[in-house]
Amino acid sequence: MPSRAETRVSIETALRAVSLGILAWMLWLSLDHEKKQSVVAANTAGLSSALRNWTKSGIAPDNISVRLDSVPPARQRDWLAALRAAGSKVEWKGSIPALALGADAIASPTGGYNIRVSAPSGTSVVIGDDIGPIDTVKARAGGAHVTVRSASGIITATSSGTVARAALPDTLTVRRVLVFGDANWESKFAIAALEEDGWKVDAQAHVAPDVSVTQGSVGPFDTSRYAAVIALDQSAAPYAGRILKYAESGGGVVIAAPAAAIEGFSGLRAGGVGKIETAFSIETEPGAVTLKSLSVMPVTGMKSDAVPLDHRGNLVTAAARRHVAGRIIQLGYLDTWRWRMSGGESSVADHRKFWSSAVAGVAYTPTVLLEPKATVDDAPLARLVGTLGFPSPATTALPTRERGTVSLWWLFAILSLSLVAEWISRRTRGAR
Amino acid sequence: MSEFIFCTGRYESGDWDSAPTLPANLIDSVARYTEIATAPAGAIVPLSSERILEYPLVYLTGHMPFRFTEAERRNVQKLVDRGGMIFVDDHNHDVDGVFSKTALEEIARTFGKPADLPNTNPIYSCFFKFDDGPPATSHELNGWGDNLVHKNLKAVMKGDRIQVLFSNKDYSSEWNYHPDNKRFSAVDNTRFGVNIVVYALTR
Numbered sequence: 001m002p003s004r005a006e007t008r009v010s011i012e013t014a015l016r017a018v019s020l021g022i023l024a025w026m027l028w029l030s031l032d033h034e035k036k037q038s039v040v041a042a043n044t045a046g047l048s049s050a051l052r053n054w055t056k057s058g059i060a061p062d063n064i065s066v067r068l069d070s071v072p073p074a075r076q077r078d079w080l081a082a083l084r085a086a087g088s089k090v091e092w093k094g095s096i097p098a099l100a101l102g103a104d105a106i107a108s109p110t111g112g113y114n115i116r117v118s119a120p121s122g123t124s125v126v127i128g129d130d131i132g133p134i135d136t137v138k139a140r141a142g143g144a145h146v147t148v149r150s151a152s153g154i155i156t157a158t159s160s161g162t163v164a165r166a167a168l169p170d171t172l173t174v175r176r177v178l179v180f181g182d183a184n185w186e187s188k189f190a191i192a193a194l195e196e197d198g199w200k201v202d203a204q205a206h207v208a209p210d211v212s213v214t215q216g217s218v219g220p221f222d223t224s225r226y227a228a229v230i231a232l233d234q235s236a237a238p239y240a241g242r243i244l245k246y247a248e249s250g251g252g253v254v255i256a257a258p259a260a261a262i263e264g265f266s267g268l269r270a271g272g273v274g275k276i277e278t279a280f281s282i283e284t285e286p287g288a289v290t291l292k293s294l295s296v297m298p299v300t301g302m303k304s305d306a307v308p309l310d311h312r313g314n315l316v317t318a319a320a321r322r323h324v325a326g327r328i329i330q331l332g333y334l335d336t337w338r339w340r341m342s343g344g345e346s347s348v349a350d351h352r353k354f355w356s357s358a359v360a361g362v363a364y365t366p367t368v369l370l371e372p373k374a375t376v377d378d379a380p381l382a383r384l385v386g387t388l389g390f391p392s393p394a395t396t397a398l399p400t401r402e403r404g405t406v407s408l409w410w411l412f413a414i415l416s417l418s419l420v421a422e423w424i425s426r427r428t429r430g431a432r
Numbered sequence: 433m434s435e436f437i438f439c440t441g442r443y444e445s446g447d448w449d450s451a452p453t454l455p456a457n458l459i460d461s462v463a464r465y466t467e468i469a470t471a472p473a474g475a476i477v478p479l480s481s482e483r484i485l486e487y488p489l490v491y492l493t494g495h496m497p498f499r500f501t502e503a504e505r506r507n508v509q510k511l512v513d514r515g516g517m518i519f520v521d522d523h524n525h526d527v528d529g530v531f532s533k534t535a536l537e538e539i540a541r542t543f544g545k546p547a548d549l550p551n552t553n554p555i556y557s558c559f560f561k562f563d564d565g566p567p568a569t570s571h572e573l574n575g576w577g578d579n580l581v582h583k584n585l586k587a588v589m590k591g592d593r594i595q596v597l598f599s600n601k602d603y604s605s606e607w608n609y610h611p612d613n614k615r616f617s618a619v620d621n622t623r624f625g626v627n628i629v630v631y632a633l634t635r
Contacts, residue, residue, distance in 0.1 A: 183468050183633040184436060185488055192515050205634045208466040213558050213634040287482050335434050341485045341514050348514050 070161030109198030181232030240264025247326030252362025439487030446496030525577030525602030
């Protein structure tokens, strides 16, 4: 059995070994900088000042955790991305409703923009521009839509603190419309509707053999002159070949039901032409005529690339397709002028909108490019995820202490204690 | 597609039916000279009925004092506002006659004051050409009525479109005969009526 002195020598040896081991560990830790972890955190409100502080320190934090209740502006997101590129581990948490914004110019002489917002159903979204708020819409079925006549600068959508920004679309060049029809009420009032909505219309109304009433100067069919051609009836038949070439070059064509049967339009139209269907069940007394009460020649046997635009029961009453570079709409309605003349109080405006929308849907409208907008941020949440990745699960918590610093302090304390204990043990037994 | 139906407006205040064969005669002319799909028979529609809105060109004539009822005024205003056109002809050929005086008052009250229509208006050239403006009638040339050859028609315009056309030339007498009798005329005197129809359908 070892003596008491021998036991103490053994303990002293062990303490020296511990001290040397700790010194070696500390030396290793001092050389391995990767293990030094600094952790910082911020929330949405404090993110701006936190970013400044983290950046001013000169050394990027090892871990950055941000708790968000709205998407921070693009500048702050980019700042976080820059810190991550500098070596910080950046994560974010929070359940932020998605918000996205898009704006399209309306192909119409009166201009305006279709603004579409994607947001969770029931969310209120404030639409605005550089001047101020324009409208507040409530999202339904995942989105909302608003049409504005004018806007200035950047269009914004604000919901729950998140702001989406979209640039105004490029300006469209809206050219003239060419109408072919017989001299009848349908031609007259279709032209009137377009002109009332601001379209410049050239028209040729067939009156008698070799006699037409011409409005404007019917020029060459090309997209440098016309945004769209409207064929209202069989009077367009002699021009079918030229209208086909016009569509192939990018021009828009609206084919009304009586014109759809023209053989030369077989390559253009969205489908066949059905027999006349009269809506017997709908009240058509004067003052009650609506689009739904008009007789139709439905679009039948739709081509595979055609898209139905409107229905009446099982009947397709309007359909669209693309032919080479041009867009085509085939309408099934007959005598839309009756809707204008014998409809309700809004029938003139409704009839005008019907024809203007049909033309706007196909019109060839080259854009005048505007300067790119640097401040566009049309889908902030998507861009946040694109920049910083998906949010971390709420249960994941970063360490709340600076692990590297704390372990060194402990090691230093143990080292000091072991050295002092070894020194006391030696001195108390008389050794040097 | 619907056909063009020539519509005579029936009003309560006077003899709206004083030219009963005029519609058939004009329908014959439109069908004879053009390919406009035209109904073989005209329609007689009360101005007080909203059915009048189904006829965007309405012909009115008479000899007697002319007044719109409130319902008639409301409907013809709506018809014109929506793009229709009204053709009013003084069957007396007399600027001092009661029809002319009262009809012009009523037109002014309902649509605005009519003004002389320039003889260069497209209504004189949209189908047949009338270089001197409205063709003279035999009533004018024979010195009947006011003993005047009226150089111009009157019109209420919206922009460059005629909303209400007013005539003191008495086309209601000039065109009021059976169409078979056209064969006895060297020149068909209803040609201007065709222009009125073509104009209404294309402007």
